[in-house]
Amino acid sequence: MRVDLFDFALPPERIALHPAAPRDAARMLVLDGVGMHDRAVRDLPACLRAGDCLVFNDTRVIPAQLEGRRGEARIGATLHKREGPRRWRAFVRGAKRLRDGDTIDFGAGVLATSTARGEDGSWALDFAGDEPVELLLERAGRMPLPPYIAQKRGIEARDADDYQTMFANEPGAVAAPTAALHFTPALMAALAAAGIAHETLTLHVGAGTFLPVKADDTVDHRMHAEWGRIDAATADRLNAVRARGGRVIAVGTTSLRLLESATAEDRRIAPFEGDTAIFITPGYRFRAIDGLLTNFHLPRSTLFMLVSALMGVERMQAAYAHAIESEYRFYSYGDASLLLP
Known part of the structure; x- marks a missing residue:
């Protein structure tokens, strides 16, 4: 499909620079079989049914933004995928100054060697020493805020908490699963009281999620792989939800x-561990899920293509036009949409 079908005009002032407070006070646009409704995230228990199950990503964002030097040259690195115990693939600012085997000093005693430049311009960075890389990043790294926030206001101390979900448990992401930022213990208690269950899986979100689609046609766009895991017990419980008539x-x-990566044609969810580079565009037949809670996404992005696959391009364009006119807040720290096809 043509990528320009997924374009729309977004006023810059609609981009949220901080999350709602409290988190579940964010607005929520509901699209279902009846129409379009303006609600709030804290209304979610009333928008779902007893027996439904919400599925959260329990990945934890690591301080994956690094600033360093190779000699006199300044080098910036955003880690986006672990490739080994001490090796991370990174998008590098100042990459033209790097050669294979160069040492980058990121400060605080953190050194890395550049190697294995990829076709996409990324570099593999091998971190020196015996300390776990996670400890090195805690010393030298910063929270990897999306560029559309970081370029407007910089990274603040509060982002260390604001950019983690209440489910964050498994370190490894370089971007937050932002739909879950809206949840609070009070909202989870209300959902449980309404008979709505929840499960967790792990997908370590990579920085590739922010890369623009440069191709003119979706068939020519290549997704970056991300590592994920669904254990057997979780898969069994989700299949049982469906068997009882609940929605995932x-x-x-x-x-x-x-x-979707873990689900077969018969709609049974299987255990999964490994990389996925699934790219969902209109025409895709959903097998695993019956609905989606998500934030508002960038124009021409793979994520807007995904929600258009779920609800239809024209319907999502109309919904986003309504959200812009109604002053919903967009992107990672913005408001939510509940999509129930």
Whole structure:
């Protein structure tokens, strides 16, 4: 499909620079079989049914933004995928100054060697020493805020908490599964009281999620792979939800993409561990999920293509036009949409 079908004009002032407070006070646009409704995230228990199950991503964002030097040259690196115990693939600012085997000093005693330049311009970075890389990043790294936030206001101390979900448990992501940022213990208690269950899986979100689609046609776009896991017990419980007549509702496109990667044509969810580079565009037949809670996405992005695959391009264009006119807040720290096809 032509990528320009997924374009729309977004006023810059609609981009949220901080999350709602409290988190579940964010607005929520509901699209279902009846129409379009303006609600709030804290209304979610009333928008779902007893027996439904929400699926969250429990990945934890690591401080994956690094600033360093190779000699006199300044080098910036955003880690996006682990390739070994001490090796991370990274998008590098100042990459033209790097050669294979160069040492980059990121400060605080953190050194890495550049190697294996990829076709996409990324570099593999091998971190020196014996300390776990996670500890090195805690010393030298910063939270990897999306560029559309970081370029407007910089990274603040509060982002260390604001950019983690309440489910964050498994370190490895370089971007938050932002739909889950809206959830609070009070909202989870209300959902449980309404008979709505929840499960967790792990998908370590990579920085590739922010890369623009440069191709003119979706068939020519290549997704970056991300590592994920669904254990056997979780898969069994989700299949049981369906067997009882409940719906599986993904919280975030990351949960959705991993669930779809793990599900066969017979709609049974299987255990999964490994990489996925699934790219969902209109025409895709969803097997694992019956709905999605997600934030509002960038024009021409793979994520807007995904929600258009779920609900239809024209319907999503109309919904986003309504959200812009109604002053919904967009992107990672913005408001939510509940999509129930």
